[in-house]
Structure formats: structure tokens, C-alpha cells
Amino acid sequence: MDNLLPEVQDIFRDVLDQPNLVLTRESSTYTVEDWDSFAHLNIILAIENRFKIKFALGELQDLKNVGDLLDLTQSKLAK
Amino acid sequence: MRLDTLPIETIQLKRKGLRRQLLTRSNLYEVRIAVLGGSTTNELVDLLEILLLDSGFKPVFYQSEYNRYYEDAVLEPHLVADFRPDLIYIHTTSVNIQGWPSLSTTEDDLSALVSSEIARFRRIWQSLEEHTSAQIIQNNFDTPATAILGNLDAVSPGGRTRFVNELNLQLARASAEDPRLILQDIQSIAARLGLDHWADLSRWCSYKLATTVQGSFAIARSLTSIVRAVYGKSRKCLVLDLDNTLWGGIIGDDGPDKIRIGRETPLAEAYTAFQQYCLSLRNRGILLAVCSKNDDEIARQGFAHPDSVLQLEHFAAFKANWEPKHENILAIARELNLGVDSFVFVDDNPAERAIVEAQIPGIAVPEVGDDVSKYAAIIEAARYFETVSLGKDDLQRARQYEENAQRSSAEARFANYGEYLDSLEMTAEIEPFRPVYMERIVQLTNKTNQFNLTTRRYTLAEMESALATGQIGVYGRLTDRFGDNGLVSVVLGCVEGPALHLDLWLMSCRVLKRDMELAMLDRVAELAAKAGVNTIYGYYLPTAKNAMVADHYGKLGFTPCAKDAETEATTWSLDITSYRPRNTHIKLTELSNG
Numbered sequence: 210m211d212n213l214l215p216e217v218q219d220i221f222r223d224v225l226d227q228p229n230l231v232l233t234r235e236s237s238t239y240t241v242e243d244w245d246s247f248a249h250l251n252i253i254l255a256i257e258n259r260f261k262i263k264f265a266l267g268e269l270q271d272l273k274n275v276g277d278l279l280d281l282t283q284s285k286l287a288k
Numbered sequence: 289m290r291l292d293t294l295p296i297e298t299i300q301l302k303r304k305g306l307r308r309q310l311l312t313r314s315n316l317y318e319v320r321i322a323v324l325g326g327s328t329t330n331e332l333v334d335l336l337e338i339l340l341l342d343s344g345f346k347p348v349f350y351q352s353e354y355n356r357y358y359e360d361a362v363l364e365p366h367l368v369a370d371f372r373p374d375l376i377y378i379h380t381t382s383v384n385i386q387g388w389p390s391l392s393t394t395e396d397d398l399s400a401l402v403s404s405e406i407a408r409f410r411r412i413w414q415s416l417e418e419h420t421s422a423q424i425i426q427n428n429f430d431t432p433a434t435a436i437l438g439n440l441d442a443v444s445p446g447g448r449t450r451f452v453n454e455l456n457l458q459l460a461r462a463s464a465e466d467p468r469l470i471l472q473d474i475q476s477i478a479a480r481l482g483l484d485h486w487a488d489l490s491r492w493c494s495y496k497l498a499t500t501v502q503g504s505f506a507i508a509r510s511l512t513s514i515v516r517a518v519y520g521k522s523r524k525c526l527v528l529d530l531d532n533t534l535w536g537g538i539i540g541d542d543g544p545d546k547i548r549i550g551r552e553t554p555l556a557e558a559y560t561a562f563q564q565y566c567l568s569l570r571n572r573g574i575l576l577a578v579c580s581k582n583d584d585e586i587a588r589q590g591f592a593h594p595d596s597v598l599q600l601e602h603f604a605a606f607k608a609n610w611e612p613k614h615e616n617i618l619a620i621a622r623e624l625n626l627g628v629d630s631f632v633f634v635d636d637n638p639a640e641r642a643i644v645e646a647q648i649p650g651i652a653v654p655e656v657g658d659d660v661s662k663y664a665a666i667i668e669a670a671r672y673f674e675t676v677s678l679g680k681d682d683l684q685r686a687r688q689y690e691e692n693a694q695r696s697s698a699e700a701r702f703a704n705y706g707e708y709l710d711s712l713e714m715t716a717e718i719e720p721f722r723p724v725y726m727e728r729i730v731q732l733t734n735k736t737n738q739f740n741l742t743t744r745r746y747t748l749a750e751m752e753s754a755l756a757t758g759q760i761g762v763y764g765r766l767t768d769r770f771g772d773n774g775l776v777s778v779v780l781g782c783v784e785g786p787a788l789h790l791d792l793w794l795m796s797c798r799v800l801k802r803d804m805e806l807a808m809l810d811r812v813a814e815l816a817a818k819a820g821v822n823t824i825y826g827y828y829l830p831t832a833k834n835a836m837v838a839d840h841y842g843k844l845g846f847t848p849c850a851k852d853a854e855t856e857a858t859t860w861s862l863d864i865t866s867y868r869p870r871n872t873h874i875k876l877t878e879l880s881n882g
Contacts, residue, residue, distance in 0.1 A: 220301065223301045223302050223304075223305065224301060224302075224303075224304065225304065226304030226305045226307075226308060246495075247330050247331075250331070250495060251300060251301070251303070254300060254501060255297070255300065255301045258297045258301075266490045266493060266494065269494075
């Protein structure tokens, strides 16, 4: 389930320009520096581009942490 | 790093890192930009920032809070003024339009609605112009995402598409009247992208973003070229390769007759279209230069091809040799006295593009590929030659080109050449030399090579003293319905008893085949007769350039009387005792202020 983590971590590192950032499933906007709403928008766009998926309006509101983001991405890929 | 070739996804993903790298460059020029938006402008500003950094600017931004563009500009202008902006960008899109028409709107209602919407923007510009010294950039409106009336939406006074078109016309007029107001045409930017790729309702609902990332990026690129233009950093010169760039084929191998240009094949047609595009750039003031690996003489023959749109005279510099291209381009820059950072280089050969780009920092080398039908679009997309206004010189030059073009197109409609000449409604002023014209007479005498019978050169003093010694000197000015051609012809001769010897006869090639030489001869014969002359002698001294007038005197009815076996110079004579005027197409004017 967590095999997406390294790729998503790369995206976070690029967007936030933090080359040494280490993400876990528990990482959230409270623990990751500069992960604000605007960075979030860029991260979501980058994930959509990387995995060739599209998040629907409303799907992103309930994400609490990286684990939720990975699960949602995984479920899109499975379809 | 080549920011302009990176895909938007990469720029969006790595923007922060790119920004950090770009900020380490030295000599960045600070520009303070206030962005007053009707939507969330962070994405646009982020992209604009790295594009400007890449162009050598160090932008500092002020952003209004979301949708506070009117309040910031009109109600609290000190917020913007305190920031001391150099540029203010008002970014509104059709989602910010307040007084949309409804289906029951009449034509009269529509004008009132347009006026009141525009009035709101006028208050914004007025306030900003009062409180700041910034250049204001206002974008026009994008076509609305939905057109509930379909095609009729652009017609009916109640249609939103029609409304946006009306607003945009008024915005264009406002910008044309106010030098401090630059209009950014996002209606066209959106159209190039396609409306479905321009805006995304989910982004509006989620983030109040009015455009897609692609849309934001397109706006940012266009703004970057406007900023470059405002600061005089637009590109000024287009350097062109020849073989497979301006024509199809290799002229050195295939021969000048075999290059692909003209209308015969699709490929030839595409090269013709690209030449026309280059010419249109040249006509609006962009310099053209050739940089080609070729023998100079052979390269030049390509432009003698009857279907060549571009002529040698269109090029400000011409380098065809076997030296490396980057060295030739540096030589062109020195010749034209321009920085290479104002150059754009177009070559179908990727190896040449790579070396030029690597060797010349600052030159733009678009990835044009090798399909000529795509070149113009690729060059256009980069907006290298943006300008914020057309200067007096630009307009004058354009007018001159247009007049010349009109002449040729008028010519095409007349079967009978005399009819065409009459249609030009030509009038000429042909008079003995006058002091006011002496400088122009000397200038024309010393630079005319082709229509010049003797190619004798004179200084101003020599010309004036020649006159003092009783010679006959006549100048001709020619005007036609397209404009004044200026002083275009000079004839000078000395009287010895009953003979007039013509030392000079020259004419600007601008007025070839207009019968101007007949009108000149009429006047010379008239003045000569008054001076007691009965025979005029004409002389032709051949040079490398004046073959076009070898039979000038023959055509005027002179009799050949001598030919120098060695130089092939010829002497001609004309008995004028029973001379009758020849000119029938040019009307002579009297001197008004003689």
C-alpha cells in the first residue's frame, strides 16, 4: 500500500524545495513546513500529472495526512 | 537552464528550486509590480516571478487580497501607492463582470451597460494614475465559458459573448488614447489555448482561480514580454539560416533554380509563407539578417529567384561563408551595433542551434524543428518582438512600405501600361537647381549606382561651382496619388556653343518606368533651346552596376555616334531644333515659392 510513498515524497521535495524532506503516513500540514494551501494545490496538480489521475471536486476536503492522500491516490489508480 | 523549453508541469513542480537558482544570478534589475486581481493571483504571480527572473529582472510583488482590485485602486489607493510600484497589473476576467445584460436587453440598454462597466475601470485607472507614477497594464476580457444562445450569443444584445466583445472594443479604445494604459489581450491568449483548456470551474470553486495552470502560464509569459518591452528589452533582430529555413533544398547542391519556393508545391508554398512572415516583421521594424554556411555569391542568388518574397535589400546584414555561425552572429551584432541579447536565431539544423545557443549567452534560439510550416507559430508563441506602442518612425516606415505595395497591386489591374501611369495621377516639379535642394542633389548623385549614366561624383562645393560656370542643371521631384517620392532625378550638362554635353543623368530606382526620364528630357531640351543649343550629346560610361541604362539614350531617340573600343563607353546625339515634348503621363507643376 505504501509503495507510492517514495514518489509522493519526491513531489513534496520538489514543490516545497526541501530535498531532504522525509514523509511518513502521519505527516500533515502541522508537521511539514511550508505545506500551506497553495503548496497543497501544487502538490495535488503534480500528483495528478505524475499518476495520470484526476481528483474530483470535494474529494480532497477530508484529507488529514499523507496516509489519506496516498490511499486516495491508490484508490484512483486501482480504478 | 532553458526555462522557455521546460514543460509547464516541470516548472510548476520545481518552481521553488528554479526560483532559488535564478535568484543567485547577478545584475538582476528590480521591478516593483502591484497585481490587483479579481481572482486568486498567487499562481500567476509565482509563474510570472520565475519567468521575469529568467529574463534578468528581480520582481517584487504586491498582491491585493482576493477580488479587492477595485477597493485597492479606488478606495484605498495609498496601499498601492506606498508600495511604489513601477507597474500595476489589473487582472480581471469575465467572472468579474458585474452588469451582464439579460435576454430582454435592447441595443440601447446594451450601450448603457457597456458604459457603466467601463466607467468602473476608468475610475480604477484614473485613481492609480493620480496616486502612482506606474505604467498600468489592464487585461481585456476572456470569452465567457458558456454561451447559452450559441452562435447568437455573439449577436444578441443580451448575449454575454457579444457583451464581452463590446467591452473589449472599449478597452482597446481606452488603451489607444492613454499612453499609461497598456492592454493585455487575454481574449486572444485564451483563444490560442482553447477556452476549455483556459478555465476550469472546479479551480474557481475550490481556490477562486480564474484559469487553469496552462492559462496562468500563458498570461505570465505574455506579461513577461510586455515587461521586457516596457524596459526596452524586446528582441530587435531575426537572424535566419537559408537552406531549408528560408527555402527548401540546398542552393549550393541543387542550384538556384531548383530551390523550393513559390506556389508550385505544398512545401514551396510553406517556405513562401514563412518568407512573408519574416517580411511582415521587417516591415514593422524588426531587422533581418542572414547567417548561412554557403558561398556568398551562391547564397545571394536564392533571393534572385523570381518567387522569392524576401529581397537582398530586406536584410540589414548578410553573412554567407564557412566560418562558425556563432562568430558570424557576433560579427552581425557588431555591424548593427546591437547586443546579441536582442537577437533571435532561426535554423532548421539542431546542431547549429545548439552551438549558437551554447556560445552566445542571451541569444534566443527557439526550437523550431525542421517543419517550415511550424516556424512562424513557434516564433510567435515566444513573443520575442513585443512592443507597447508603435512609434512615429514605425508608422512612417510602414506607410512607405504600404504605398509601395499599393503601387504594385494597382499596376496588376491595368492591361495597358499607359492607363496604369495615368491612374497614378503623377505630378512633377522639374526645375533648374535651387539652393534648398543642393544637398539632396549631391546626396542622390553620390549614392545612385544603377540608373546613372556616368557615375560621376561631386562634392557640394564642386556641384555649386559647376552651376556658377553656366551649366544647365535640372532636378525632378515626383509625386503620385500614393505619396511624395521626393527629389528623384538629376540631369547636369555644360553648354559649349550650340552643343549641350550631358555630364550627369541619374534617377532613383524608386521611380523606374514612370516616364520620368521623358519629362526630364522635355525640360532639359526646353532650357537648352533657350540657351541657343541645337544638339544634345549624351554619354554612357559602363560600370558593374549601371547596365540597366546602357540603351537609355537609344530609347529616348538619340542617335549613336561613337563607341570606345576599350571601355565600351558610348556617345549619343539628339537634334533638338524641331523637338516636341514626349511626356504625356506626368503633369508638370509650377513652382509655388520659386
